[in-house]
Every structure is written in structure tokens, then in C-alpha cells.
Amino acid sequence: MTKATVGQTEVIVQEGKCLNGEVVASSFGFTLYLKAPDKSGQCQNNITTYKWVKEGGKYYDVTDPQKKEELAFVFSDNNTKLSYSTPSDNGLVTIYLTKVR
Numbered sequence: 068m069t070k071a072t073v074g075q076t077e078v079i080v081q082e083g084k085c086l087n088g089e090v091v092a093s094s095f096g097f098t099l100y101l102k103a104p105d106k107s108g109q110c111q112n113n114i115t116t117y118k119w120v121k122e123g124g125k126y127y128d129v130t131d132p133q134k135k136e137e138l139a140f141v142f143s144d145n146n147t148k149l150s151y152s153t154p155s156d157n158g159l160v161t162i163y164l165t166k167v168r
Contacts, residue, residue: 069165071103074158085110088162090149095119096130099151101162 068088070079080086088101096118105111118130119138126138139152152161 068101068162070163072159072161073155088164090151090164 068080068086070077071086071088072078078086085102085104088099088103091098091100096116098114098116101113101115102110103113116130117128117138119126120129121127126140128136128138141150142148143150147166149164149166150161151164152159154160
């Protein structure tokens with residue numbers, strides 16, 4: 068992860084700080100590993116796994132088959148960069164990742 072935005076606030080990932088993330092993806096899903104401060108400022112590790120399908124060039128979260136939702140993914144630079152957005156209590160959260168392998 069290179070940076071994250073929450074609402075209008077942008078934070079750049081820095082070595083040793085409590086903000087880092089990565090995505091491990093396969094053809095049937097992905098896992099998001101995210102380290103970020105909680106509301107009280109304490110560093111928290113979160114691991115979230117999603118099942119997905121790709122239809123018509125878009126990815127959909129099918130973790131709950133009764134609730135299929137489009138994932139807000141934007142790929143760029145020949146699929147080496149990814150941004151992912153999701154709503155939160157503090158506004159829209161967007162994380163920016165760069166492919167390392």
C-alpha cells in the first residue's frame with residue numbers, strides 16, 4: 068500500500084507507522100491485510116477475505132451469495148496499480164496499492 072484517503076484526508080504510508088496494507092488475490096477471491104489506527108489511535112490489524120466474480124469487466128463481492136455487490140476497484144498502469152474504495156463511519160476510504168510481484 069502506498070497511501071490511503073479517508074474523506075478529504077490523505078495519509079502516505081511511512082516505514083514504522085501504523086498504516087500498511089496488502090492484497091493477496093486469486094481467481095476466486097482476495098484477502099485484504101490492513102494495519103491502521105482505530106478511533107482511539109490504537110494500531111489494529113484487520114484481515115478481511117472476499118469471494119469475487121468478474122462479469123463484464125467488473126468485479127463483484129459474492130462472499131454472501133444473497134447480496135452480490137460491485138467492488139469499487141480501479142486498475143491502472145497495466146494492472147500494476149489498484150485503488151479500492153469502501154464507505155466507512157468517517158467517510159469514503161480509498162487505499163492505493165502497487166503490485167510487487
